[in-house]
Amino acid sequence: MQIENPLQQEFLKPEFIIDTLIRRRWIVIIPFILALAVGSYLAVTLPKIYEAETLILVEPQRVPTNYVQSVVSNEEVEARINTLSQQILSRTNLEKIINQFNLYADPQFEGMFTEDKVNALRKNITVQTTTSRRETNAFSITYRGKDPQKVMDVTNTLATYFIDENLKVREAQAIGTSDFLEAELVSMRRRLEEQERALEAYRTSNMGELPEQLETNLRILDRLQEQLTERQEGLRDARSRLAMLRNQASTGLLTDQTAAGDTSPREPDPLDPAALQAELARLQSRYTDKHPDIIKIKQQLKDLEANGTTSAAEAPTTRREPVQITDVRREIENTTADIGRIQSEIMTYERRVESTPKREQELMALQRDYENLQESYSSLLNRKLEADISVNMERKQKGEQFRVLDQARLPKRPVEPNMQMLFLITIAAGLGMGGGIIFLLEYMNAGFRSPKEVELTLGLPMIALLPFIEDSKTRMVKMLNWVATGVAVAAAGIMLVVFASLALKGVEESLALVSKVKNLIL
Structure with missing residues (x-):
């Protein structure tokens, strides 16, 4: 809503508000300091209640139920937690916790009966289930107390009690069921184990000929047949190439060369004068007569002449077979060996395939005996x-069990009283009290505060303004007033920091912070 009165508009200007706060600063500072003092006192002296909580997850059976069906009663998780709560929160367990952690040992509880201590402890413990998708999959344990360390320890101890008690109950149920059935099944189990051993021994002794291995054997046999066909085709091709090379060699069209693509010079036959002469000519075209290879070939030619092996008639007999023919012959030998090996493997797998029907019949007979024995006692x-x-599953903790998801931690801030709310209320009360007093004083003040206010109120222009004349005493008082204001503002700031630390960090952390600052200063 728009304010039409010019005087009211003047009062709402920031300049007027700031000037008023400066003039009446002590009305704001003093209530604010008093409020901080009261708030700090309450933050230190009010009894503090700490709370610790641990979240326990209800883990389902780790082994799939399709393979292992638990014999432990499958009651609702919420009902089981309620049952465990009654057992764990019994008088015996709670007395043990009270004695273990020395609870209610303060002088104020000196005349308190044990029953009252147990009831007080039980009242401060809360067990609440958490439901997700219509199923209870977790529950929380909460404990409240005055000592944060004891609160954390008690909460974790209660969580341990729940986990251990759940394991004991489930294991006891499973063992009881097993013991009841054990007396009726000793002899029956022995006969069944004997039959199982016989069946396993048969499978081991006839490994490779079992019915379930037939498909694998057939696939291997098909692969071997394909390999045999490839090798036979390769053998025919190699034999054709060998015949062609021999025909070329007989007509003189084939020379002794290296394999295709190999252009490096080959070592000449030491018994072939023609080859030695050709190699000598090649080397002499590249090197001098002092080259070791030239000297070596000349010596070989001299040895041939001395032995009388340089005749044209003997030369062809000493010439070796062309390398192409040698390579093809070696390929034929390797392929022939592969064909023999593959044929041997084919015979082995054919025997396995042929024996499979017989093994299947024998295995079916053993299996039928085993199934007949099993059917006789199947239910029990x-x-x-x-x-x-x-x-076994319960002993190895593979069944449904409780697991701590969030362990209780040392509470840093109390849950009662609410320190954050106390901090906000204290600040609001201090500032609100000072602001309210200033508003009342300004509202009740009928004097003029500025020349502008005089003109707006009387509707007449200001002709002259006599300033306030200050003497030395007045200036001294004014200066001291501002110094006191600075000291008060600094004190208020320090108190605000202390109160904020007490309210938001806690007394212990605040004292630790003060100790650190003190050490740094000293």
């Missing part, structure tokens, strides 16, 4: 096996 045996597995 299955229950016993489930009980044994369930006992």
Whole structure:
């Protein structure tokens, strides 16, 4: 809503408000300091209640229920937690906790009966379930007390009690069921184990010919047939190339060369004069007569002449077979060896495939005997096996169990009283009290505060303004007033910091901070 009165508009200007606060600063400072003092006192002296909470997750059975069915009663988790709560929060357990952590040992509880202590402890403990998607999958344990360390320790101890008690109850149920069935199944289990051993021994002795291995054997056999076909085709191709190379060698069209693409010179035959002469000519075109290879070939030619092996008739007999023919012959030998190995493997797998029907019949007979024995005692045996597995599962903690998801931690701030709210209320009360007093004083003040106010009130222009004449005494008082104001503002700031630390950080952390600052200063 728009204010039409010019005088009211003048009062709402920031300049007027700031000037008023400066003139009446002590009305703001003093209530604010008093409020901070009261708030700090309350923050230190009010009895503090700390709270610690631990969250426990209800983990489902780790082993899939399709494989292992627990014999422990599957009551609702919420009902089971309520049952465990009644056991754990019993008088015996709570007395143990009271004695363990020396609870209610303060002088104010000196005349308190044990029953009252137990009831007080039980009242400060809260067990609450957490439901997700219509299922209870977690629950929390909360404890309240005055000592934060004891609050944390008691909460964690209660969580341990819940976890241990749940494991004991489940294991006891599983063991009881197993013991009941054990007496009826000793002889039956022995016969079944004997039959199982016979069946396993048969499978081991006939490994490779079992029915479930037939498909694998057929796939391997098909692969071996393909390899045999490839090797036989390669053998035919190699034999054709060998015949062609021999034909070329007989007609003189094939020379002794390295494999295709290899252009490096080969070592000449030491018994072939023609080859030695050709190599000598090649080397002499590149090196001098003092080159070691030239000297070596000349010596070989001299040795041939001395031995009389340089005749044209003997030269062809000493010439070796062309390397192309040698490579093809070696390829034929390797391929022939592969074909023999593959054929041997084919015969082995064919025997396995042929023996599979016979093994299947024999295995079916053993399996039928085993199934007949199992069917005779299936109901009782299955229950016993489930009980044994369930006992083992519970002992190894693989069944449904409780696990601490969030462990209780040392509470830093009390839950009662609410320090943040106390801090805000104290600040608001100090400032509100000073502001309210200033508003009342200004509202009740009928004097003029400024020349502008005189003109607006009387509707006449200001002709002259006589200033306030200050003497030395007045100036001294004014200066001291401002010094006192500065000291008061500094004190208020320090008190505000202290109160904020007490309210937001706690007494212990505030004292630790003060100690650190003191050490730094000293």
